[in-house]
Amino acid sequence: MIQEHLDIQLIAIVTAVACALPGVFLVLRRMTLMSDAISHAILPGIVLAFFLTESLSSPLLILAAAGTGVLTVVFVELLQRTKLVKEDAAIGLTFPALFSIGVILISRFAGNVHLDMDAVLLGELAYAPLNRLDIFGYDVGPVSVYVMGTILLLNLTFILLFYKELKLATFDASLAATLGFAPTLIHYGLMTLVSVTTVGAFDAVGSILVVALIAGPPATAYLITNRLSLMLTLSAIIGSVNAVAGYWLAYLFDVSIAGAIATMTLLVFGLVFLFVPNRGLIAIARRRTRQKWEFAQTMLVIHLFNHEGLPEAEAESEVAHLHEHLRWDPAFAAQVVKYALNNRCVSQEETQLTLTERGRTVAQQALVQ
Amino acid sequence: MIVAIGAALLGAVSGTLGTYAVLRRQSLLGDAISHAALPGIAIAFLLTGSKTPLILVLGAAVAGWLGTLFILSIVRLTRIKYDSALGIILSTFFGFGLVLHTLIQRTGNANQAGLDTFLFGQAATILESDVLTIGILGGIAIVIMLVFWKELKLLVFDEGFAASLGLPIRALDILLTSLLVIAIVLGLQAVGAVLMSAMLVAPAVAARQWTDKLSVMMLLAAGFGALAGVGGTIISSSASRIPTGPTIVLCATVVVGFSIVLAPNRGLLWNRLRYQRNKRNLKMLGGQLFQSEEQ
Structure with missing residues (x-):
C-alpha cells in the first residue's frame, strides 16, 4: 500500500x-x-x-x-x-x-x-x-x-x-x-x-x-x-x-x-x-491606497504652502475650508488631515492647520517636480 | 429532422457570435469557456439534485462566465499574457469539474454517461424542446447583439477610439463575452466541449474570406454554420457509427478550406492568378522599356 x-x-x-x-x-x-x-x-x-x-x-x-x-x-x-x-x-x-x-x-x-x-x-x-x-x-x-x-x-x-x-x-x-x-x-x-x-x-x-x-x-x-x-x-x-x-x-x-x-x-x-x-493582488491594492493618501496629503501641503504667510492664510487653513477649496468630502478631508498629522507634515491648533518644516519640504519637492 | 434543425440553428447562432471572437483574436476563448463550464454543471447538479437541462445549462453558463472573468482579470492585473491565462483557467477549471464529477459518481446518484456527453455532445438526443431552447436563447442573444450593434462594432475594430468616445469598454467587453457564453453553453449538448470552439471559429473564418463588411460576414458565418450543421447531421445519419458532433466540425473545416482556396480577392487561387498576371504585365512593361531605350 x-x-x-x-x-x-x-x-x-x-x-x-x-x-x-x-x-x-x-x-x-x-x-x-x-x-x-x-x-x-x-x-x-x-x-x-x-x-x-x-x-x-x-x-x-x-x-x-x-x-x-x-x-x-x-x-x-x-x-x-x-x-x-x-x-x-x-x-x-x-x-x-x-x-x-x-x-x-x-x-x-x-x-x-x-x-x-x-x-x-x-x-x-x-x-x-x-x-x-x-x-x-x-x-x-x-x-x-x-x-x-x-x-x-x-x-x-x-x-x-x-x-x-x-x-x-x-x-x-x-x-x-x-x-x-x-x-x-x-x-x-x-x-x-x-x-x-x-x-x-x-x-x-x-x-x-x-x-x-x-x-x-x-x-x-x-x-x-x-x-x-x-x-x-x-x-x-x-x-x-x-x-x-x-x-x-x-x-x-x-x-x-x-x-x-x-x-x-x-x-x-x-x-x-x-x-x-510587489506584484500580488494584495500588494497592488495596498500600493494603490497608499498612493491615494500620499497624493491627497501632497495636495493638502501644497494648498497650505501656497497661502502660507499671506493675508488670507487664516481662512484658507481652516479644516472646514478644504471642502470648498479642494472639493473634498468633509469626512475624506478629516481623514487626509489625520494622515498628514500622523506623518507630521502639518500641525493642528483648534481648526487651524499649519505646515511643519517637513510638510514645507514635501510641498516644495512636489512643486519642483 | 429535429436534429438537423437544431444543428442548423446552433451553427447559425455560433457562427454569428463567433464572428466577434475571431475578429477580436479571441478565437480560443470559446475553447476555454466550454471547458470551464464543467464544474458549473457539476455544482448545479450537486446543489439541486436535478438533471433538468435548463438548470445544468445555467450552472455551465455561470462557471463559463466566471472563468472568462478570471482570464480577463489575470491579463489586466498581472504580466501573464492572454494565452497562458486562458490555458490555466481552461485546464484547472476542467480539472476541478472532474474532481466534482468523480465525487458525484462516488455517491452513485448520477449516470456514468454525463461526462462523455459533456465532452462530445450527443446531437442524436436533441429533442423538440431543446430546439426551442436553442432558438429562443440564441434569438435573445442575437437581438441583444443587434441592439448594441454600433457599440460592439466599434469595440471590435477600434477599442481605443470607443474608449475616447466615453463608451463603457469593460461593460461592453463583458456583454460580448456573456453573449459568447450563451452560444457556447447552447452548443455543449450537441457537439460537446472539445469541439464547441470549432463551431465558433470555423464559420467566421470562412466568412471572413469572402467579404470585408461586418454585416455581410456575420450573415455568411451564420449561413456557413447552418450549412455545416445540416451537412454534418445528414452525413452522420447516412452511415452507422459516425458521431454527429465531429462530423459537423469536419464539415465546417471543409467549408473553411474551400473558402481559403477559392474566395475571390483574398483566396489563395485568386492571389496566385493575380501574382502571375502582375508578373506578365511587368515583363511586358520591361520589354517596352527595353525597346524604348534601344531607340
Whole structure:
C-alpha cells in the first residue's frame, strides 16, 4: 500500500516536472495554447498507432502521436503563412478538426479495439503503477516512471544544451536570427519536445489536464521572479508541490487524481496571485491606497504652502475650508488631515492647520517636480 | 429532422457570435469557456439534485462566465499574457469539474454517461424542446447583439477610439463575452466541449474570406454554420457509427478550406492568378522599356 502511494506520487512528480520545463518557454513565448492544440490533435495519431500496436505504452505509439503533434504545429504555421487566418484562429481551426478525425476513427472501429476514450482524455493516474516494468524477472517499478523519466531527461538535456539559444530566441527572436541562432529550428525543437511530453503525460493525466501541468507552474513562477533560471527551478518545484498536494487531496476525498492536481494548480496560482510581494493582488491594492493618501496629503501641503504667510492664510487653513477649496468630502478631508498629522507634515491648533518644516519640504519637492 | 434543425440553428447562432471572437483574436476563448463550464454543471447538479437541462445549462453558463472573468482579470492585473491565462483557467477549471464529477459518481446518484456527453455532445438526443431552447436563447442573444450593434462594432475594430468616445469598454467587453457564453453553453449538448470552439471559429473564418463588411460576414458565418450543421447531421445519419458532433466540425473545416482556396480577392487561387498576371504585365512593361531605350 505504501509502495503504491510512493509510486503514484513519483509518477506525478516526474510528469509535472517534465511538463513544467518546456512550459516555461511556452508561457514566455506566448504559445501556451499550442500545448492545448497539440494535446488534442495527437488523438488521431494515438488511435492509428494503437490500431497497429494494440498497446497504449509502446514507443511506436509515442512516436506516432508526437509526429501528429509536430504536424499540428506545421499546419498552424502554414495556415498563418497564408495571411488569411490569424494565429489564434489557425489554432482554433486545426486541433478540433484533427481531434474530430480521431473521435470518428474511435467510434467507427470501437468494436474492434479496446481503446477507452476517457483514458485518453482524462487519464487515470491510479492505474499507472499497475503496469510494471520487468527486467529479467525483477520488478523495477512502474513503466510510467521510466517513460516520463526519459522524457524529463530529454527535456532537461535540451534546455541545458541550448539554454543560451532558447533564452535569446525567446526574448529577442530577431537578434537571435541575426546572430545565426536559427530561431525556427529552436521553435520546432521546442515544439517536438512539447509533443513528446504531451504524449507521454496523457497516459497519466489525460490530454486536457496536460495543459494545467504545462501552463500552471510556469505562470505561477512568472508571478514570482524575473530570472529565467530561477523561473525554471521554481516551476519544477511548484509543479512537484501541486502534484503531491493534488495526490493527497484526491486520496482524502477519493476523487480523480489528475483533476485534483489541476485543482491544486489553480489554488496555488490563486494564492501566489494574491499574496506574492510587489506584484500580488494584495500588494497592488495596498500600493494603490497608499498612493491615494500620499497624493491627497501632497495636495493638502501644497494648498497650505501656497497661502502660507499671506493675508488670507487664516481662512484658507481652516479644516472646514478644504471642502470648498479642494472639493473634498468633509469626512475624506478629516481623514487626509489625520494622515498628514500622523506623518507630521502639518500641525493642528483648534481648526487651524499649519505646515511643519517637513510638510514645507514635501510641498516644495512636489512643486519642483 | 429535429436534429438537423437544431444543428442548423446552433451553427447559425455560433457562427454569428463567433464572428466577434475571431475578429477580436479571441478565437480560443470559446475553447476555454466550454471547458470551464464543467464544474458549473457539476455544482448545479450537486446543489439541486436535478438533471433538468435548463438548470445544468445555467450552472455551465455561470462557471463559463466566471472563468472568462478570471482570464480577463489575470491579463489586466498581472504580466501573464492572454494565452497562458486562458490555458490555466481552461485546464484547472476542467480539472476541478472532474474532481466534482468523480465525487458525484462516488455517491452513485448520477449516470456514468454525463461526462462523455459533456465532452462530445450527443446531437442524436436533441429533442423538440431543446430546439426551442436553442432558438429562443440564441434569438435573445442575437437581438441583444443587434441592439448594441454600433457599440460592439466599434469595440471590435477600434477599442481605443470607443474608449475616447466615453463608451463603457469593460461593460461592453463583458456583454460580448456573456453573449459568447450563451452560444457556447447552447452548443455543449450537441457537439460537446472539445469541439464547441470549432463551431465558433470555423464559420467566421470562412466568412471572413469572402467579404470585408461586418454585416455581410456575420450573415455568411451564420449561413456557413447552418450549412455545416445540416451537412454534418445528414452525413452522420447516412452511415452507422459516425458521431454527429465531429462530423459537423469536419464539415465546417471543409467549408473553411474551400473558402481559403477559392474566395475571390483574398483566396489563395485568386492571389496566385493575380501574382502571375502582375508578373506578365511587368515583363511586358520591361520589354517596352527595353525597346524604348534601344531607340
